[in-house]
Structures are given as C-alpha cells and as structure tokens.
Amino acid sequence: MATQDTILSTFSNVFTNYGPSVFNGLIIVSTISGQSLIRKLTFACPCAYPLNIIHATAFIFGPAIALFIFGVTINQNTWKLVHGCCFRAPETRHQWKTILVYWTSILSQALIAPIAWLFVAFLDGGYYQCLRAANYCPITSSPQCHNSTASMLDPLYDSISTSGTVCAACICSMNDAHAKMLQSESQVIAWMLLILVGVTAMTIICFIRMLDKYTYVQNTYVGTYRAEERKIFENAARDHARKVAEQNCENFFSQGRWCKEDWDSVSSVPYVSNKYIWDRHMKVEVDPHVYTPLQKWINKHTETVNINSSVF
Numbered sequence: 001m002a003t004q005d006t007i008l009s010t011f012s013n014v015f016t017n018y019g020p021s022v023f024n025g026l027i028i029v030s031t032i033s034g035q036s037l038i039r040k041l042t043f044a045c046p047c048a049y050p051l052n053i054i055h056a057t058a059f060i061f062g063p064a065i066a067l068f069i070f071g072v073t074i075n076q077n078t079w080k081l082v083h084g085c086c087f088r089a090p091e092t093r094h095q096w097k098t099i100l101v102y103w104t105s106i107l108s109q110a111l112i113a114p115i116a117w118l119f120v121a122f123l124d125g126g127y128y129q130c131l132r133a134a135n136y137c138p139i140t141s142s143p144q145c146h147n148s149t150a151s152m153l154d155p156l157y158d159s160i161s162t163s164g165t166v167c168a169a170c171i172c173s174m175n176d177a178h179a180k181m182l183q184s185e186s187q188v189i190a191w192m193l194l195i196l197v198g199v200t201a202m203t204i205i206c207f208i209r210m211l212d213k214y215t216y217v218q219n220t221y222v223g224t225y226r227a228e229e230r231k232i233f234e235n236a237a238r239d240h241a242r243k244v245a246e247q248n249c250e251n252f253f254s255q256g257r258w259c260k261e262d263w264d265s266v267s268s269v270p271y272v273s274n275k276y277i278w279d280r281h282m283k284v285e286v287d288p289h290v291y292t293p294l295q296k297w298i299n300k301h302t303e304t305v306n307i308n309s310s311v312f
Contacts, residue, residue, distance in 0.1 A: 031067065031116040035124075038063070045130035047172040049137075056131035060121050064114035071110030077102050108201075115197050122190035125183030129174070132185075136178040137170035145169055248294050255301070265297045 046052050121127050139145050145167035270292055290296050
C-alpha cells in the first residue's frame, strides 16, 4: 500500500511540476503514432499526374492544418480572449500587448502537433517521393512506358500523363536509385525543419524569459497560484450554482400543483440573447441574470424570494 501511494505521489508530482511538458510529449507521441498508422492503412501513391501531387500534398499538409486548428480550439486561453469580447466593458477589455502575448502562446502551443506531423511525414519519405515522382518519370526515358502502346490508346491516358509527357506507371513504381534519392531529400528536409524550429523556439523562449520581470522561482510561484486560484474558483462556483439550483427547484416543487403551462415553461430551451442580431430589431427585453427557463418561471411566480438580488 505504501509503495502504491509512493508511485501515485511521484506521478502526481511529475504532472504538477512538468504538466505542460508532459502534455506536449503526449501530443508528439500521439501524432507520430497516428502518422504511422495512416501511412500504412490509407496512403497509396496514385499512378497519375498531377493527381500524385495533389494526393501527396493533401497527406502532408492536410493533417497538419487540421491538428493546428484543433490545437487552437482546445486551448482555454483562445476562448478567454474571444468569448464575449464584443460585450466587454471598456475598462475590462484586454490590452493589445496582452492579446499579442497570449495569441503568440496559443499559436506556439498549437504548432507542436503539426510540426511533429511534418517531421515524421518527411522523415518517412513516402509522401515526398510521391510528390516529386513526376520529375523523374519522363515518358521518353522511363522503362515502365517502353512498348506500352496499349496504355497509350487508353482514352484516359492523356489526363493521367499530361498529354503523354509523363510516364504514369513510373510514378508509383520508380526505380530504386531515384526512389532512394527522393527519400534522402525528404529526410534532410525533416531534420532541417526540426533544427530550424528548435533554434527558433529556443531563441524566442530565451528572449521572453530574459525580459520577464519575475525570477524563475517567483514565476513558478505565480503559475502555481493561478492554477490553485482557478481550481478554488471553479469549486466555489460549482457549490454556489448547486445552492441556487436547489433553491430554484425547491421553490418550483413547493407549489404542489402545476398546470401544463408550468411544465411547458420549464421544459423550453434557454433563450439566446444577442443585442447585435435580433434583440435590436425584435425589441425583446431579457433579464441578463436569468439563465434558464426554471429561473424565469421562479421570477414570474414566486413573490417571496427575489432570486436575482439575493444570489446573483
């Protein structure tokens, strides 16, 4: 039992002290595993030009773009900056310097998975080989297209070989010398990408930390405080919301008798209010402190308890 507690304590300390690094590591490992799986199960270079370029480009950059968008979307700071920004009071709006710093952090975090994908994709070499294959497959010197009169009579031949200038069969069955050369070029690109990103990231991190007004220990303390404050606030908000919900439900069920209108009222969906879209034209007035149909019903039918003034 003591050993189990020690192991759990060790893992807890690791995630507490190195949470972002561990998370980034999991992102990289997941991306590499996903790339390998997709490469084996779904990718096959088509014997057609320029379809091979489109196909390879889609497999190289498509997942990278999707991972980047996903990374921006799951970052909580994205929505802290964006959510409700059009309705903020002037004195609570973020300064442009703060917005710039946080968006830089958000985009940098979101780039980890795409860069990992690009690195592994180029390191594999198969996508790049498919992308550049047509440059080494002219129809005049490709042995795959010698004595291929039957193929040339195919009505689709011109569309897959750029009017007979590229040997379509060569694209998906290159000779070993050209294939190894393209794979070597791809691997060089992968390592150059990794070095460039690593040097750039290290330079930016050092520059930001040199200009930080906090020392390393103080910055660690500030980060710890913010994390604990967020946890305590979320717990307090959950407890407060539970008390308000219990009070609202108690007021509803204490009525004893309900008509169909009562049940219809509490069964409706919450009203969506936006003064910039429809409220301005429809002239609908909605209490900003009423979040659910049950609260609306309470405000309408309960005179002894003023929910808005007492709990919100």
